[in-house]
Amino acid sequence: xxxxxxxxxxxxxxxxxSGFAGLAMAVRLKQQGEHDFVILERASDVGGTWRDNxxxxxxxxxxxxxxxxxxxxxxxxxxxxxxxxEIQRYLRDTARRFGVLPHIVxxxxxxxxxxxxxxxxxxxxSEAGTVRCRVLVSAAGPxxxxxxxxxxxxxxxxxxxxxxxxxxxxxxxxxERVAVIGTGASAVQFVPHVQKAARNLTVFQRxxxxxxxxxxxxxxxxxxxxxxxxxxxxxxxxxxxxxxQEAMLPGLVHRPGLLKGxxxxxxxxxxxxxxxxxxxxxxxxxxxxGCKRILIANDYYPALTQPNVEVVTDQVTRVTxxxxxxxxxxxxxxxxxxxxxxxxxxxxxxxxxxxxxxxETLAEHWKGSPQAYLGTSVSGFPNLFLLVGPNTGPGHxxxxxxxxxxxxxxxxALRRMDQHGLSSIDVRPDVQEAFxxxxxxxxxxxxxxxxxxxxWYLDENGRNTTLWPGFSFELRRRTKSVDxxxxxxxxxxxx
Numbered sequence: 001x002x003x004x005x006x007x008x009x010x011x012x013x014x015x016x017x018s019g020f021a022g023l024a025m026a027v028r029l030k031q032q033g034e035h036d037f038v039i040l041e042r043a044s045d046v047g048g049t050w051r052d053n054x055x056x057x058x059x060x061x062x063x064x065x066x067x068x069x070x071x072x073x074x075x076x077x078x079x080x081x082x083x084x085x086e087i088q089r090y091l092r093d094t095a096r097r098f099g100v101l102p103h104i105v106x107x108x109x110x111x112x113x114x115x116x117x118x119x120x121x122x123x124x125x126s127e128a129g130t131v132r133c134r135v136l137v138s139a140a141g142p143x144x145x146x147x148x149x150x151x152x153x154x155x156x157x158x159x160x161x162x163x164x165x166x167x168x169x170x171x172x173x174x175x176e177r178v179a180v181i182g183t184g185a186s187a188v189q190f191v192p193h194v195q196k197a198a199r200n201l202t203v204f205q206r207x208x209x210x211x212x213x214x215x216x217x218x219x220x221x222x223x224x225x226x227x228x229x230x231x232x233x234x235x236x237x238x239x240x241x242x243x244x245q246e247a248m249l250p251g252l253v254h255r256p257g258l259l260k261g262x263x264x265x266x267x268x269x270x271x272x273x274x275x276x277x278x279x280x281x282x283x284x285x286x287x288x289x290g291c292k293r294i295l296i297a298n299d300y301y302p303a304l305t306q307p308n309v310e311v312v313t314d315q316v317t318r319v320t321x322x323x324x325x326x327x328x329x330x331x332x333x334x335x336x337x338x339x340x341x342x343x344x345x346x347x348x349x350x351x352x353x354x355x356x357x358x359x360e361t362l363a364e365h366w367k368g369s370p371q372a373y374l375g376t377s378v379s380g381f382p383n384l385f386l387l388v389g390p391n392t393g394p395g396h397x398x399x400x401x402x403x404x405x406x407x408x409x410x411x412x413a414l415r416r417m418d419q420h421g422l423s424s425i426d427v428r429p430d431v432q433e434a435f436x437x438x439x440x441x442x443x444x445x446x447x448x449x450x451x452x453x454x455x456w457y458l459d460e461n462g463r464n465t466t467l468w469p470g471f472s473f474e475l476r477r478r479t480k481s482v483d484x485x486x487x488x489x490x491x492x493x494x495x
Contacts, residue, residue: 004175007105007129007287012495013037013236014124015416016132016350016378018100021403023091024069025154027098027327028407031071034414036131036495038133040126040172042109046095055167055186056193058177061296065238066398068243069094073234075227081216081296092204102190114355117380120423120492122383127177134395134495135421138350139387143345153319162451164190171265171336173197179324179334181275181316183209184456187340190294191301194338196265202332204316204324208282208455210289214296245397251469252395263289273301273411282311283369290395291451345393345466346370346459356381356449357426371436373486374479375468376406382426382490385410391439392475395448395467402472409479415495416482423492430488442469 013029015022047052060067064077067087072094078086095101108128113136115122122136129409146165154161157264162168164186178198180187183205195201227234228340251258258293266289274280283301285292304311323333351362351370357380362370365380372378375392394402417425426441443449443464448457457466468475 003316007126007131008038010132011036011038012133014122014131014355015039015135015137015139017041017139017141017144018046018095018104018112019050019139019141019144019398020069020091021141022048022137023047023095024098024400024403024407025102025137025387026100026137026411027069027071027094028416030099032411032414037103038131039104040108040124040128040131041104041106041435042127044093044106046104047088047091048141049165050091052144053084053165053167053186054169055164055190057189058188060084060468061185062245062398064219065234066241067201067400067448069400070238071402072097073227073231073238075231075234077219077223078224079216079218079269081214087278110350110353112353112355115384117357120382120490121212121462123460127157128294135383135385135414136354137362137385137387138354138389140350142345142348142393143343145349146339147344148339149316149341151181151316151319153298156321157319157334158321159308159337161301161339163339163341165343174334175199175211175334178202178331179332180340181205181324181337182340182342183456184292184342185209185295186342188297190302190340190397191337192299195303195306195309199308202324203304203309203311204326205282205311205313206315207287207292207446208261208285209292209295210285211269211295211297211300212362213269214298216298242397242401246471246473249397252448253442253446253469256288256451259289259447262294269299274305277433279305279311282313285453287453288447288451290447292455292457293455303320317362321331340358342456345456354384356384369463370459370465371432373432373435374409374475375408376409376479377425377427377432377487379427379429379432382424382495384411387494390465393457393466394467394472397472399413401469402475405472405476405479408476409482412480413482417494418483420484420489421491422489422494424490425482425484425487426489427487440464440468444465469480 018039037307060082064082110126112125124131147162160171160309174197176198177200179202181204251489314328317327318325323331325331354362372389372391373387391400448464457464459465
């Protein structure tokens, strides 16, 4: 891949990250005629979470036609739900096709970013050098930093251990005793593959997920050719998928009782796939469906019924040199431990590296509960825009739709800064507070907060600061344009 070899000393915009969000921002900038920007990417390739997560079975749980850019439809998706390698190829092709690669500096992870009030600019330090910019866009994403469990003795384990986001492809699991800790979205996908290779597999489950059948299928080559010849047809299919996904929202937010039919389907799925009543009871959730992320899989339950698999629901208390000990005092031997324990979603690493007007970091400003106006602007951090920021995650549809909505907001902010000759804009604290109060008020009574579970949607203070509590088209409408009266502005050169 041809990219920039060094960090420029100055640019109008700096974008952190080259996953879906960073690439969307970059492509739209170029389409608007803005070329004075640089993308700082910590790795050696684009793709974000789809570059990092290469575990066996990794795939998307949103239909392919919706989990892609509206400005870059792909008529050649091979499946209804695309796999990680195919999504990664799509992102590489998009970066190349729209001329984004020359703007990317790889191996340039951001180490710090500080707002200079005197100069009205951001000073961004990276592993490849320092760049000054007027506008900083964080597209680091909430699924970028793997979360490891804090288990006593884990450092004493003499076998192999790794997180699903850092899969050790050089390590052969054949004939091994494997322990999997965690049963979230990643584990549901990789466990069936591990089961086939391992001599014994022990799955340590804290809370069973709700799992629906995965309605996946190959997309015939003839259908791909039709999409290529008739792009409007694929667009119509995408629209249909979008509204089907939106139909889930009322049950998640307004009337959880509407999800009873979905819950019955999930229960029937367990009953159909798991005949052993003891195992079935272990795998049946005791909280409302939708409280945690609803997963889709056809091979997870069958894998757990195999004779070389044990599902353990007792709490993991410690790790020894050769095994995992649970609260019942039993030690189960293991040659390899795989962590399927998710990511730092509400405590993203970049928040510790970005300092605003008062010298405090985003993490210090948030105090454990991230918040931003429209999930994008943070008071006290001028000219900083977050993509997939607080409360802009989808609980029912494609994150790409949310990303494109926020990108449009950033583009409008840039236009208005140019039109009015502004060097900086900073959302008013009362505006941010009122918006956050509205979001948390609307979150009350949703299945995410009253469904009887603990999930990664909740921050350390117990607030759901991850999801948007409404229809995705509402967020798109509200991010269509910037109201400068809601911002503190400073006159000066906008570039």
